Amino acid sequence: MQKRLKKTYKFAIKTSLYITLFLTLLSSVFLYVLHSINIAYIVSFALITYILSFIIIQYRVERFIYRRVKKIYDDLTLLESTSLSKQPITTDMATLTEEIDKYARDKKLEIETLKVREEYRKEFLGNVSHELKTPLFTVQGYLLTLLDGAIDDKNVSEKYLNRANKGLERLIYIVKDLDMITKLEVGDLSLNLETFNIVELVQSVFDLLEMKASKKKITLMFDMDYNSPVYVNADKERIQQVLTNLIVNSIKYGREKGTTEVSIENLIKNKVIIRVTDNGEGISDTNLPRLFERFFRVDKSGSRKEGGSGLGLSIVKHIIEAHEEKIYVESELDVGSEFSFTLEKAK
Template structure:
């Protein structure tokens, strides 16, 4: 159907000129009864009004629209684009121009929202970072000051203060290492050295290396019954060691005395293996679950149990697993326990 809605300016001028010329030439024909006169009147009125209307549209409306286009396409126009603005653009209908401007506005709105989110993220990051650094630095400062003010010659406290200073220096070192790790992960610089290895063997090695801490807390670490038969995965063994160590350390930290930690591994389909570390510790309440993989994010319960953690462990785990093209997820319930699972590729020959 013919519609006047989506006409380009030239079509619009031609249409209006036609609408003007037809009745006038008909009138001339009825008055003069000479069809040549009527034709002449039609040509003169149609041609004249076409030129006049297109001039007015071009001069007062489309020039301004072209200016708007220059603003919304921020990059400087090339010669080809200039030609486009000059000769092709005026062919667009007002409706198409409106759509272009609306699309531009939506795109900008999205960009602004993203910038706002990033700004918020940056603020939180700096706040967290300074907080994490402040605590050990102030502690070191206090111990050193006390030692210098005379405690150094007091054999009862000097060693204890030096040990505490050393522990805080360790904490700073760990924090710096974690930050270093996370910034290189976020820059996408992680190079994976993938190989085939048996996941159960790796879990046993990690249990072994953390056995002193586990014994001190009377926590029993095991591999779930039925999951003992060796499963070979294809991944970067050292990076996955770091992930499982972080998860088991968390389970050790956030479990009660006498608790237990269980590792389970399953073949999900022909291509993937699911590894899960479960504990029956304090658990994580539902409101915290969506955020625990964010850097520096810690629950209040977590903070009150472990004052030295920085909240970077799980976010490092997530980066490593995602660099493998896999996923990591959490299931947890307060006072019941936590399970964190991730997938890996099965062996590759």
């Protein structure tokens, strides 16, 4: 029982008091007319009337409210099994109102979340469809041209077959990335943790992308000379993929004759932070929150010309999170961007 009187008890007490006063006064008037007022009789009558009135009113009110409240509980239980159905049914209207309000707020939040997910699903399916149909139609166009007779011309057939092969390579690239990100999201991709020199790995990525950077006259560089190795404990192959994706993006969106700089700093005792900084076009504040979404592109037209699956940053984020580490991004339009992520320092 609650510490304070139930509101239904207060109602029954007051109502019983009113009925008692009314009936007592009525009986007093009646006895006065008969000239035979008996105080003991009046008090007994008032007491009995009060007790009986309280019991009847309280019972009726409890049953009246209970039936309607139970119907509300039953209706809510039909919608979904919630904590509401696990609690005893209360007839206190304040408690009931609080529970119903909480249920309504939870449902509103759930509906809004489902709407956001539905929008994301539609956008994701649209993006997948767009990414896949472009190389598919390209390959189909070249093959149909060959079937229409161009295959007899050796020069044309060889050129078209090479272009069709590039379209298929792009399809395979997209499907592989989709497969990887799916495995990362469900935790199905195991990490092969090992100790390696992160400075050496960055340099190998620089060597790998040197030709790509030279086309835009972009310089790949460290922020300083790292004469001593910096050992980290991580999946070397996956971290190479992270560095490659970040540096490729810095080249893709970098200014001609610009720079891409990598720095490695001690963050805390057992952590290092790797920063990839460029002086490219930068990213607007409106695009930053969605930057790691699958297929999200800051500049859709420009990035498609550059190629890629549109999954690079999403894969980067999942790989870093699979290591139970953090990735950060800071950017300013027309100034540049900085992507940074943490790794466990080897003992």
